[in-house]
Amino acid sequence: MSNVSEPVNQQQWQQDGYLILRGLFSPERCAAANALLDELWQQRTDLEHPITIDAWLESAQSRRMLFADAPDDARLSPYKINDLYRDFPAIRQLILDPSLSDVLRQLLDGNPLVCNSLNFEFGSQQASHIDTLYMPPRVDNKLVVSWIALDEVDDSNGPVQLYPGSHLIPPYRFSNGGIKAVGAEMDAFNNYIREQLQQRDIKPVPFTAEPGDVLIWHAQLLHGGSAITDADKTRRSLVTHYFRQQDYRHHFWRLRKEHPHGYYLHRRHAPPN
Numbered sequence: 001m002s003n004v005s006e007p008v009n010q011q012q013w014q015q016d017g018y019l020i021l022r023g024l025f026s027p028e029r030c031a032a033a034n035a036l037l038d039e040l041w042q043q044r045t046d047l048e049h050p051i052t053i054d055a056w057l058e059s060a061q062s063r064r065m066l067f068a069d070a071p072d073d074a075r076l077s078p079y080k081i082n083d084l085y086r087d088f089p090a091i092r093q094l095i096l097d098p099s100l101s102d103v104l105r106q107l108l109d110g111n112p113l114v115c116n117s118l119n120f121e122f123g124s125q126q127a128s129h130i131d132t133l134y135m136p137p138r139v140d141n142k143l144v145v146s147w148i149a150l151d152e153v154d155d156s157n158g159p160v161q162l163y164p165g166s167h168l169i170p171p172y173r174f175s176n177g178g179i180k181a182v183g184a185e186m187d188a189f190n191n192y193i194r195e196q197l198q199q200r201d202i203k204p205v206p207f208t209a210e211p212g213d214v215l216i217w218h219a220q221l222l223h224g225g226s227a228i229t230d231a232d233k234t235r236r237s238l239v240t241h242y243f244r245q246q247d248y249r250h251h252f253w254r255l256r257k258e259h260p261h262g263y264y265l266h267r268r269h270a271p272p273n
């Protein structure tokens with residue numbers, strides 16, 4: 001696999017827990033990703049694979065269903081389409097592009113292994129959280145996330161909010177000793193985080209962007225989706241979580257596929273609940 005082309009700003013990564021790579025993807029590549037999304041919506045009933053969508057995010061109607069079964073109006077509210085990377089090489093070309101993989105490889109100290117991807121068309125409005133609550137890596141901190149802007153993002157269309165330096169907060173340990181979320185203990189988790197933010201005087205900052213800008217965050221960085229104030233304004237984005245390949249050498253080996261600039265998991269699509 002390719003060698004490192006340009007060293008990342010390790011100091012900023014260590015201090016803030018995220019990196020911003022402006023203009024990593026051309027307007028043409030963003031337009032192609034957006035055209036693919038339109039095409040998928042138009043052809044969703046004919047899809048070969050059981051792709052799922054989480055529709056009406058952060059509302060009482062929120063649910064997972066087969067994308068093929070999604071009504072047209074599910075496209076009008078925040079949603080995410082899961083794991084398009086699995087069946088669409090064009091998505092893999094973006095999320096394992098050599099320019100992005102080079103950065104991920106330096107941050108992970110090893111090859112990236114894509115474990116999921118999410119396509120959004122609007123802001124997620126998701127409450128602040130840490131991704132290791134839901135996908136703890138086998139080796140501490142060896143999870144990174146890329147967030148590719150496919151639209152302009154400003155204060156009106158629900159930018160991601162980042163808490164600089166929050167990745168340095170010692171991980172909260174649930175009663176079983178782990179860092180993975182235990183549903184009944186989330187109030188205690190949120191209280192702990194709130195106190196830590198106060199002590200460290202950490203305030204959230206929005207990630208405003210142009211199409212093609214990429215944000216990369218640390219496994220332990222606190223982040224969320226802010227409120228949408230202009231419901232008509234799209235905020236298309238492609239979010240990918242990567243583990244480090246070497247940590248899964250003896251896991252998922254049947255599912256692991258090689259790509260010119262990294263690896264990805266060819267998992268079964270998560271069925272609707």
Ligand SMILES: O=C(O)CCC(=O)C(=O)O
Binds near residue numbers: 118123125126224239
């Ligand atoms: O896009 C967003 O608003 C947040 C997405 C997120 O937190 C995630 O995918 O882990």
Ligand SMILES: [Fe+2]
Binds near residue numbers: 129130131
């Ligand atoms: Fe997240």
